[in-house]
């Protein structure tokens with residue numbers, strides 16, 4: 001069958017940036033499984049897979065906007081070092097959960113440290129990057145009622161619970 005809304009799809013992929021540097025790959029792992037039309041994967045990739053079927057291979061170039069979004073300057077913030085109580089040394093690349101105004105948390109990464117200020121970045125690590133996928137579709141089937149209920153795919157490469 002062809003990929004359409006409510007299809008359970010699994011695929012292998014290689015992801016590279018515009019310089020051909022490998023970012024991620026499913027090589028040697030289970031294929032990635034997702035529920036089509038549920039926003040499980042980035043919009044640019046989901047759109048490109050629509051209508052494809054088992055065995056199809058395709059190359060998909062996804063712009064930053066249709067991937068993990070552009071870098072948002074307001075997500076980069078300077079925080080006084082005092083705010084990091086109980087942490088002996090704050091180093092580049094460390095990750096923290098920051099409180100949002102809405103009561104949730106977002107992961108942030110330390111991108112600069114001075115004597116009394118720490119700069120943290122709440123953007124996704126792949127924000128602002130164009131993404132190039134090499135995709136091979138392994139399987140397309142109709143999602144089960146339970147999967148549709150949960151909004152994700154179960155079994156190999158999907159959620160296990």
Ligand code: ZN
Pocket residue numbers: 147150152153154159161
């Ligand atoms: Zn589930």
